[in-house]
Amino acid sequence: MTQDYLAFFGLFGARAADTDITVWHKHNPILPVRLTDGTNLNPSGQIWRRFHLGEWEYKQDPETLEDYEARQF
Numbered sequence: 563m564t565q566d567y568l569a570f571f572g573l574f575g576a577r578a579a580d581t582d583i584t585v586w587h588k589h590n591p592i593l594p595v596r597l598t599d600g601t602n603l604n605p606s607g608q609i610w611r612r613f614h615l616g617e618w619e620y621k622q623d624p625e626t627l628e629d630y631e632a633r634q635f
Contacts, residue, residue: 583613586621595620605633 589611594603598619603609606629607622 586610586612589620591620597621606630 587610589609591609595609595611595618597603598621601622603622604625607625609620609622611618611620613619
């Protein structure tokens with residue numbers, strides 16, 4: 563029971579220092595974002611982001627043929 567309380571308070575502690583935001587990591591935005599290469603967002607494909615030169619950069623995996631066909635129905 564005590565461990566449950568400790569886990570709860572651990573949610574509000576400092577974040578882990580080993581999280582490196584300068585490498586590309588998965589991101590699920592609520593609002594549309596501007597991609598690094600200037601292309602439009604497509605409905606499928608994972609969005610990635612990193613913090614580079616003082617700002618966030620976003621890129622997206624290309625849409626595969628299977629993703630395109632799945633959207634048609």
